[in-house]
Amino acid sequence: MTGCRLLDKLWDAHEILRREDGTSLLWVDRHLVHEGSHHAFAKIAERGVPVAEPGLTFGVADHYAPTRGRPATDAIARMITTLAANTEKHGITCFGLDDPRQGIVHVIGPEQGLTLPGLLINCGDSHTSTHGAFGALAFGIGATEVAHVLATQTVWQKKPKAMRIDVTGRLGPGVGAKDLALAWIAKLGADGARGHAIEYTGPSVRALSMEGRMTLCNLSIEGGARFGMIAPDETTFAYVKGRPFAPSGADWDRAVGQWSELPSDLDAEFETEVTMDASEIAPIVTWGTTPEDALPVTATIPDPARMQGSAADRARNALDYMGLTPGRKLTEIAVDQVFIGSCTNARIEDLRAAAAVLAGRRAKVPGIVSPGSQQVKAQAEAEGLDRIFIDAGLDWVGSGCSMCVAMNGDHVEPGKRCASTTNRNFRGRQGRDARTHLMSPAMVAAAAVTGHLTDVRELLKEREVA
Amino acid sequence: MSGWSNHTGLAVALDRENVDTDQLIPARFMSTPRSEGYGDFLLYDFRNDAHGNPTPDFPLNAVPNASILMSRRNFGSGSSREAAVYALVDFGIRVVIAPSFGDIFASNSVNNGLLPARVSEAEVDAAIAMLADGAKEVTVDLTDKTIRLGNTTIEFTLDDVWQQKLINGWDDIDLTQNHKQAIAAFRAQHVQRMPWAIPVQQTNFRSAGRGTVSQ
Incomplete structure (x- = not known):
């Protein structure tokens, strides 16, 4: 009998029962809903069933939240008022547009202490894997499942296989969690971790802040994994302590005791093992239309003529959509605009990293900076980061999913190219015919300064000399 | 949701890898109530040009009564939006055949009576080649997990639980109340x-x- 993995411990602690066919009924500790949950509320209304646990359900306006002024259209405004009406009707706490706790659901959950180690967290959003950074079992669900959680506070799920991504070595200067994530996705493919829950381990993962860990777990789904997780440690506890909804006093001590038992046992075995050397990872950018189309910024645009079969077709389609020429240097790609924001990279550390590059410099292209929450915004302003962005010529705007998902009216115009800290470079993701290059906040800041994809390490080097 | 065990319909090929849910339904349509129908939004930016005019050559425009879609690896990856499944179902698609599916999409599909049938890369290559000169009638049998295309019968992979759910049209909330x-x-x-x-x-x-x- 080999040891238990973090996944097993979390699963066992939430398994109400397991059917003969192997499907588990799991208890849900936190259910986060947003404007997109309207389908699910409609489903339970149709059946006439109440919300089983309004006290464990939290709402937030983010997907359609305006970042400047009022909602762009009546349909967008209706999405926000529908969420407010649904949460009010069921007695659910909702962080609406006027609430200082409002922000992107995967930013505010941890920020408010709703996200804790050892919990099971669901949200109708694929980036729910973000919360796994705390050693929680967190996964995105569809509208039918959201309705099921609303009605029963449980979810049916077959236990996924476990994959360990062990990262040895150290990330170099100017290289961060986003680069690490894009590096493994490029290595394994956009479906490389399908059917798996990933546990990230190793010294470089331990060295990451909670913000970095959240970025890493957030992007698990872009490699196909519905779950990403990191065992909790002192860094986790220090982040959680004192948060509004986190335990305190004797409960805190008891909680830390339990949380300390969560890490995978030393003799635990994983169905799939992957090893990465952090010291080999350079700043990464995407060139195509899936996050697996990612390369070090020092590379050249791939040539479909050197590929075979459907991979060649796919690369040709991607380059055609992206308007790129094979063989050219990635750093020759000029951008029209930049976006810093999203549940992937809009936390305070992300804004600091971008500001460190932009300080005292001017952006050659326009762009917007949308902090992950109103609290992040307030903190950034207290640190003077807003001035750095504004002085560089970028727009400092409100908090929400904004240009990552292009639901609130913020979008990239057809044919325009955007260097973006977001999570998906899919066709049309940022707007019809929009061209997205994913990269870290520091790399987006570098692209803003030069007007083309740029190795941020060069700009940081200049800074050291100065 | 009503169950089903056998379906015969026209199959078309969408010869692309990584058809993500943002492509299946662009975000800008998602504030529409389901009651208005999502079929027109399916693969909207492929099926319509920048001016909103239909692109006649696109497979689903050429064969608007298709009910089976053949595609490549990682179909339905990305966003958890169940609206992607609504768009397929409201268009009239009952079965998607591909070498692999996004986990959340596959689960959303089964919750809406849509079958995500997994077959090998080689079988998809062969099937797409057979559909190259136009849509063909295909029969899908959920009970024995087979797809019949012309004289060829291929087996598909599907979790047994999902097979039962699709056949019986089970509703999870009802099951859970027990x-x-x-x-x-x-x-x-x-x-x-x-x-x-x-x-x-x-x-x-x-x-x-x-x-x-x-x-």
């Missing part, structure tokens, strides 16, 4: 073991299920 007592017992024990499972600002609401928020 376990009410087990859920209540679990909750009591769970909260005792980890009181912080109830967020601290909300510990006043009644312990047995539904209650009011105290703050």
Whole structure:
């Protein structure tokens, strides 16, 4: 009998029962809903069933939240008022547009202490894997499942296989969690971790802040994994302590005791093992239309003529959509605009990293900076980061999913190219015919300064000399 | 949701890898109530040009009565938006055949009676080649997990639980209501073991299920 993995411990602690066919009924500790949950509320209304646990359900306006002024259209405004009406009707706490706790659901959950180690967290959003950074079992669900959680506070799920991504070595200067994530996705493919829950381990993962860990777990789904997780440690506890909804006093001590038992046992075995050397990872950018189309910024645009079969077709389609020429240097790609924001990279550390590059410099292209929450915004302003962005010529705007998902009216115009800290470079993701290059906040800041994809390490080097 | 075990219809090929849910339904259509129907939004930016005029050559425009879609690896990856499944179902698609599917998409599909049938890369290559000169009639049998295309029969992979769910048209909420007592017992024990499972600002609401928020 080999040891238990973090996944097993979390699963066992939430398994109400397991059917003969192997499907588990799991208890849900936190259910986060947003404007997109309207389908699910409609489903339970149709059946006439109440919300089983309004006290464990939290709402937030983010997907359609305006970042400047009022909602762009009546349909967008209706999405926000529908969420407010649904949460009010069921007695659910909702962080609406006027609430200082409002922000992107995967930013505010941890920020408010709703996200804790050892919990099971669901949200109708694929980036729910973000919360796994705390050693929680967190996964995105569809509208039918959201309705099921609303009605029963449980979810049916077959236990996924476990994959360990062990990262040895150290990330170099100017290289961060986003680069690490894009590096493994490029290595394994956009479906490389399908059917798996990933546990990230190793010294470089331990060295990451909670913000970095959240970025890493957030992007698990872009490699196909519905779950990403990191065992909790002192860094986790220090982040959680004192948060509004986190335990305190004797409960805190008891909680830390339990949380300390969560890490995978030393003799635990994983169905799939992957090893990465952090010291080999350079700043990464995407060139195509899936996050697996990612390369070090020092590379050249791939040539479909050197590929075979459907991979060649796919690369040709991607380059055609992206308007790129094979063989050219990635750093020759000029951008029209930049976006810093999203549940992937809009936390305070992300804004600091971008500001460190932009300080005292001017952006050659326009762009917007949308902090992950109103609290992040307030903190950034207290640190003077807003001035750095504004002085560089970028727009400092409100908090929400904004240009990552292009639901609130913020979008990239057809044919325009955007260097973006977001999570998906899919066709049309940022707007019809929009061209997205994913990269870290520091790399987006570098692209803003030069007007083309740029190795941020060069700009940081200049800074050291100065 | 009603169950089904056998379906015969026209199959078309969407010869692309990584058809993500943002492509299946662009975000800008998702504020529409489901009652208005999502079929027109399916693969909108492929099926319509920049001026909103239909692109006649696109497979689903050429064969608007297709009910089976053949595609390549990682179909339905990305966003958890169930609207992607609504768009397929409302268009009239009953079966998607591909070498692999996004996990959340596959689960959403089964919850809406849409079959995500997995076959090998080689079988998809062969099937797409057979559909190269136009749509063909295909029969899908859920009971024995087979796809019949012309003289060829291929087996598809599908989780047994999902197979039963699709055949019986099971509704999870109904199934779960049968376990009410087990859920209540679990909750009591769970909260005792980890009181912080109830967020601290909300510990006043009644312990047995539904209650009011105290703050």
